[in-house]
Amino acid sequence: MFFISKYSPLFFFLAFVNLIGSLVLRINGSDHIDTAIITAFGFVIYTLIGAGYQIIPNSQQRQIKYKHIQAVVFFLSVLSSIFLLTGQFLYASIFNLITVLIFTAHVSTVVHNIQPITVRFIISSVVYTNVASVFFLLSQITGNILLQTVLHTVTVGVLLNAVIGVELAWIPMMLMHSLNIRLGNIIFYLHQVTTVLLIGSFYFFDYRYILFAGIFETAVILAFFYVIFSAVKPSRSLMKVQPPIKYFLGGHLFLVIGLLMALHISASKMIQFIPVHMDAMMYGFAALTIFGGMLHLMPRIVWNMVHIKKAREGKEIPNVFQLIDYRKANLSFYIMTAGTLLMIALEFMMLPSFASVVYILASLYFFYILFVKMFIFYIR
Secondary structure, three states: OOOOOOOHHHHHHHHHHHHHHHHHHHHOOOOHHHHHHHHHHHHHHHHHHHHHHHHHHHHHOOOOOOOOHHHHHHHHHHHHHHHHHOOOHHHHHHHHHHHHHHHHHHHHOOOOOOOOHHHHHHHHHHHHHHHHHHHHHHHHHOOOOOHHHHHHHHHHHHHHHHHHHHHHHHHHHHHOOOOOHHHHHHHHHHHHHHHHHHHHHHHHOOHHHHHHHHHHHHHHHHHHHHHHHHHHHHHOOHHHOOHHHHHHHHHHHHHHHHHHHHHHHHHHOOHHHHHHHHHHHHHHHHHHHHHHHHHHHHHHHHHHHHHHHHHHOOOOOOOHHHOOOHHHHHHHHHHHHHHHHHHHHHHHOOOHHHHHHHHHHHHHHHHHHHHHHHHHHHHO
């Protein structure tokens, strides 16, 4: 890695705390929209800020300037998280917007080449992170922006742009396969159109428009799946692919469930299934995909923090792949997938508290094999 951000693991840890916090609040009876906001901003956005500090400078092969600004951004993220978890959304939205603006200005100083498709997707994700943050603040000040609009700006504008961009780069790279660049470029432009359509349809909150935009977005996602599975297919057995890729593919499963639920709700107006849709998207698609990204990034960040000096001196050091026990990582994937499916089933039966407990128990094993193991490795 060209640049190592020592704050990225801290952002990842903060995001995980916010994820668990949202589930604890669900157990205590909090509204599903409120807990989704906590997950969207506290988990998704702060994960992407941490990843952005790692991915963006390395994609540009440039060292980021004024590194101490990362500490300011992290401190503001912690303040926003505290307000999110205590239900003070106005203050949370203010600190979140300040955090995002500073982060955007900071990482913008290294961007000079926007030609790679992954870079364009990530830039789009950062742009929508700012849009979502402004919408979040306006929803609290004026009430003219619905929280549903805010949430879909995060999931479609922020998360999907980041996920598609990163997976188009990482999955072929990890499998040493080629990428269909032409189709990837088409997906980029089509996704930007569907993002605007979906956010606009939620702004006007017309189920006909939401259904139309949802069908269009589903078609784009299917094209994305085609590119990804074309890269994975030569591996012959999905059982043999690396754990991060399994998490990515598991996220795809829940993305399909979430999209199908969204289309069903838009067509039938059976709004009682909205919590099921939100679980599939937030705790299924978003969480599994992010966990996969953390599994890929965290060992490399911590390895560089510990061994980069020894590596430059030519001393013998362990391989980065030895930092994660792949058997346990694979087990964590199956536990998370089963736990998330059970969570969705329990939500379908209108048992959100039991659903949350199941998910917390499943995610704690992931916390052990990544965060605890990386911390032990770092302090030795």
